[in-house]
Amino acid sequence: MVADLAKAELHCHIEGAASPELVRRVAARHGVDLSGLFDADGAFAWHDFTSFLNAYDRAAAVFRTPEDYRDLAYTYFTSLAAEGAIYGEVFISSDHALASGLSYRDYVEGLAEGIRDAEAETGIIGRMIATGVRHYGPDRILVAAQTVVNEPHPLVTGFGVAGDERMHHPRDFADAFRIAGEAGLGLTVHAGEFGGPESVRDALDHLGVTRIGHGVRAIEDPDLVARLVDEDIVLELCPGSNVALGLYPDIPSHPYARLRDAGVRVTVSSDDPPYFGSSIGAEYGWLADGQGQSRAALAEATRTAIDAAFVDAETRQRLINRLATA
Template sequence: MSEQQPASVRVDEQAIRALPKAELHIHLEGTFSLIDLLTLARESGADLPGPAATLFDVATHHEFTMPEVTTGGGTGVGKAGLSGFLRFLDWQCGLVRTREQAARTAYSFAARQSASGIRYSDVIVNPTHWNAWHGRELELVDALAAGFDAAEQDGLCVVNIAYSLLRGQDAVEAEDIVRSLVATRPRRVVALSIDGDEKTTGRTGVKFQEAFRIAAAGGLHRTVHAGESSGPDGVWDALDLLGAERIDHGIRAVEDPALIGRLVADGITLNVCPRSNVALGLYPSWSAHPLPRLLDAGVSVTLNTDDPSPLGTTLEADWSAASVEFGYSLVDLAGFAARSITASFADDDLKRRLSDELVAATSELVA
């Protein structure tokens, strides 16, 4: 990393958009725009669970609060934090009920990424949030792939899918899903993921060890959410039990020097999301976030948005904020772009092309 600038220097978002890059930790469920939700609700004849203007509210003190639909059909106020946020995702994804709606959602995602200068994305899709597709998960993936195909044909961001299990699923269900993925190899599915609230479910590495073994044997990449609401133990489990090639979040690894050493030695990339971590109350502020300490320790780190729509952000906005909060220069941000390309699950030809374009773009911007 280059010498840090004074914290008052902000790298312009236009310059950031000009950097070819990948985004590796972003959930399709967290990218619906407000107009997407209003359109889907109208098409599906569904009531909004609260005022349209406040669906994406991030309350004061960096806590995410959301209106939820109760089991009795009424509405209530969800608890702040990750569990309430996950319920919001269930509600919004439940609005997608047809193949055409799913393909449109995928195409819109690729367009959004392209607007931020993102050239490739490993988007995380957790079908457990998509209520209308239970029992038809592979049909959902195929519909999304059709949207991503159309977007790529139109010159938009290349998108592949990290199919995500939910920590609350049982082991047999997870293994059956992964066997289906390996047997059918759905278009654009390149990886197996797992997400959900670690604090609620506890350590689940042993439960999903066989599912991830099947994925590895079948040629799927592996990325694991860990070290967010749990401590370093979740990251150890992801590495030792699930064979993770990347860690989504992983920020709590900073609490364990031995784990930091393991990440550095094995070249494991952490896909961190500072705005999400602060909004959901893991850290009180950007200044308290361990991203700089992880980088200084030699860990490979990428900078991502996680769930940008409800958090009211874009990747270039978060990178620009990082330039202010952490003193990162444009050259430092180009380092994040380079790591994002290298750690991505894109094919080698695309990686080489994007890396070459990044070198050329960086030289032009800093000249």
């Protein structure tokens, strides 16, 4: 039902989109030891959120050159297009690039080359959201915001914070979000995943975001759900990720449908697909099969993603026109 449906993704971490095969190939270029990173079946080895973050960081560390990042972006965006996506945004992390000895500029240019190559081949349009890593602390997040503002790139159109939501308070990041917002970047933040509804509320109170990454725990507070509707906040929902990380036991239990039915603007994304056995096509399919979401309802999620995308008006209209002919 959804194989040929036009799709869009707003929430995917570019390092987290690297397949085990790509990680092995790039690691071989640089002689990186990957012992313990994979399980007996060749998948990434992790068992809880903390070990997931550790595996993520180890895999991300194999990417060290602009060519590596070009290959990563190209592979991800072409695979997205192969499942019917016309648009995708990826979270990028200058901290991960710097840890590998790469400048922010070279990191972004490598990714941009891959995005452009994928667009030339498939027509998919891509953009990047620069992020600070929450568990690295407020000072590092402030530097991430200053870096993206001081070294602008046409394909870097948003700013956000990812990482361990259990650490620090959103007010600690207010200056970083103010700097990014004043520079015209779109704003989003991870909240309401491992933090409860108060995490979402605090993000809305202190960060001026128009989108929330995940935000599923908002369902536990009817007043907060009403606020999301009233303030037209878009949720970047990642059902497969939430199930894989143990927030919900299965797709039918996920609050996607309840949030949508309450009037919240929801979208569909895969987060870190190879870690969770996911893809953009799988996410749409799981919602169709596991929650009975109709083709029209899922097409609405795609349109919501296009409306909420961090793109200029001309690009948004191009995407809307493609939806009309899809």
